[in-house]
Amino acid sequence: MARGEALTLGGTDPENPGWRWCVNEKGLGGWLPEGWVVDGRAKGAFDTTEATVAPGTRVTLVRAHAGWWFCRLGDGRHGWLPESVLSIGD
The missing domain is CATH 2.30.30.40 (SH3 Domains)
Incomplete structure (x- = not known):
């Protein structure tokens, strides 16, 4: 995920608290740390x-x-x- 990339927030992982499923505009998804998305955008680059x-x-x-x-x-x-x-x- 790139810094500033628009993301749609999904659910949290009940087996791994602290992570949230996020999907970018191209439909690619990955688990990001809770709080990593602010106002619908990635607050920094993150390798999933x-x-x-x-x-x-x-x-x-x-x-x-x-x-x-x-x-x-x-x-x-x-x-x-x-x-x-x-x-x-x-």
Whole structure:
């Protein structure tokens, strides 16, 4: 989602509080943090990509929101992972 992009707000995620489904004018949707849309527009750029990783994959944690982490993977990919699948350590 781009900063200032017009968005239509959908429902919240009952399994992941703090997130709201949003759809842009092209019909593309994604989960954004609650409060990320102000007056029908995205208040900043936001990447809604969810990552897929195999167990044991090392990731770099970039930022967190409501039980999810935006991660950078060693192969250059990036995306959100639920905190429940992450293990901090060696």
